Amino acid sequence: MVIEKATPRIPADLLLRQTLSRRKRLTRGDSAWISRAVFSYFRWLNWLPENAPLPQRIEGALELANRFALNPAEVSDTELLRRAVPEWIGAHLSLTGEWVRALQTEPSLWLRARKGAVSDLKNVLGNCDPSGFDRFPQSFRYTGEEDLFRHQIFQAGAFEIQDIASQAVGLLCAPKADEIWWDTCAGEGGKTLHLSDLMDGKGLIWATDRSEWRLDRLKLRAGRAGCFNYRSRAWDGSANLPTNTQFDGILVDAPCSGIGTWGRNPHSRWTVTPQDVSELAVIQKQILHNAASALKVGGRLFYAVCTLSRAETWEVAAALTEQHPELEPLPLENPFKPGSVPVTALTLWPQDTLGNGMFVAGWRRKA
Numbered sequence: 001m002v003i004e005k006a007t008p009r010i011p012a013d014l015l016l017r018q019t020l021s022r023r024k025r026l027t028r029g030d031s032a033w034i035s036r037a038v039f040s041y042f043r044w045l046n047w048l049p050e051n052a053p054l055p056q057r058i059e060g061a062l063e064l065a066n067r068f069a070l071n072p073a074e075v076s077d078t079e080l081l082r083r084a085v086p087e088w089i090g091a092h093l094s095l096t097g098e099w100v101r102a103l104q105t106e107p108s109l110w111l112r113a114r115k116g117a118v119s120d121l122k123n124v125l126g127n128c129d130p131s132g133f134d135r136f137p138q139s140f141r142y143t144g145e146e147d148l149f150r151h152q153i154f155q156a157g158a159f160e161i162q163d164i165a166s167q168a169v170g171l172l173c174a175p176k177a178d179e180i181w182w183d184t185c186a187g188e189g190g191k192t193l194h195l196s197d198l199m200d201g202k203g204l205i206w207a208t209d210r211s212e213w214r215l216d217r218l219k220l221r222a223g224r225a226g227c228f229n230y231r232s233r234a235w236d237g238s239a240n241l242p243t244n245t246q247f248d249g250i251l252v253d254a255p256c257s258g259i260g261t262w263g264r265n266p267h268s269r270w271t272v273t274p275q276d277v278s279e280l281a282v283i284q285k286q287i288l289h290n291a292a293s294a295l296k297v298g299g300r301l302f303y304a305v306c307t308l309s310r311a312e313t314w315e316v317a318a319a320l321t322e323q324h325p326e327l328e329p330l331p332l333e334n335p336f337k338p339g340s341v342p343v344t345a346l347t348l349w350p351q352d353t354l355g356n357g358m359f360v361a362g363w364r365r366k367a
């Protein structure tokens with residue numbers, strides 16, 4: 001039913017969440033199997049016989065997923081590049097075998113523990129992958145099957161479910177306690193909560209978004225996480241800013257085509273269009289340009305998107321640098337490659353993050 005009803009406006013992941021939450025009698029194992037079947041279907045779509053009945057196609061997708069997990073070399077890069085992503089994408093980013101292989105690999109579930117809570121949390125949850133990244137001391141992968149949203153310690157605010165690439169954005173922002181930050185596209189607050197934790201709950205974060213229902217969700221999450229150093233307002237990205245405050249730090253985690261999430265969310269490979277990419281690039285440039293005017297001298301501005309198209313990443317960053325001579329690009333070290341030479345814009349590929357893909361660029365306002 002989810003597979004047949006999913007559309008660009010009602011994506012498979014949303015439909016799946018809604019459907020599973022209504023079916024109270026399903027066991028955790030049933031829900032996990034259904035989710036895996038739906039995602040495998042869209043991940044292996046171009047390998048499935050077109051005229052076969054749906055149950056047979058789903059079975060075929062699960063078999064392909066199992067075989068790829070056991071022996072990835074069985075499928076060549078050439079075949080993956082031809083079938084795993086839509087043809088148009090080749091004109092928008094550097095297509096590599098590593099990237100499409102990462103897209104066909106079942107994604108990890110990354111958690112972010114509140115500061116100081118990581119070892120207790122791992123003991124309580126169990127089923128945690130001991131490997132991780134040195135620069136991410138609060139992050140680890142959960143490999144168990146429990147519904148973490150219902151877990152008592154989740155309700156008590158001990159951790160957030162947050163992809164590692166999103167966590168990288170907070171680490172790169174590196175806000176200091178007592179600074180004043182603006183999270184311009186805060187949505188449901190994933191990064192607001194991370195910034196707040198990094199600031200030890202001190203200072204202040206303005207959390208704005210065009211969508212008020214998302215900000216309402218942020219309030220619920222903030223209450224659970226014990227995050228009180230924020231203020232939320234609606235803002236639509238226009239020149240009419242929500243406040244006259246000049247900020248120490250601004251994060252523009254802009255709306256995007258989400259190509260960086262194609263591994264976790266394979267349905268969107270077949271719904272995003274080149275037109276979405278070009279329309280979103282216009283919106284990203286506008287939000288970034290308007291937000292930049294609220295930066296203090298010496299303040300830092302960060303642009304992040306969970307997408308990888310050149311038009312929404314490098315070209316947006318280059319346009320801002322050109323339009324704003326008062327901003328100088330800020331060198332950033334790739335947190336997944338400690339010791340690498342800092343660069344002014346980072347493309348974080350899923351094959352390196354073991355999570356989503358992400359682009360981050362930073363600037364400092366000159367004196």
Ligand SMILES: C[S@@+](CC[C@H](N)C(=O)[O-])C[C@H]1O[C@@H](n2cnc3c(N)ncnc32)[C@H](O)[C@@H]1O
Pocket residue numbers: 166184185186187188189190191192208209210211214235236237238253254255256283287
């Ligand atoms: C990538 S999501 C933000 C995710 C969020 N920062 C987090 O970490 O959970 C982008 C957000 O931009 C918001 N948005 C879309 N268009 C906007 C606009 N013109 N001005 C401000 N926010 C906008 C969306 O409502 C969405 O919440």
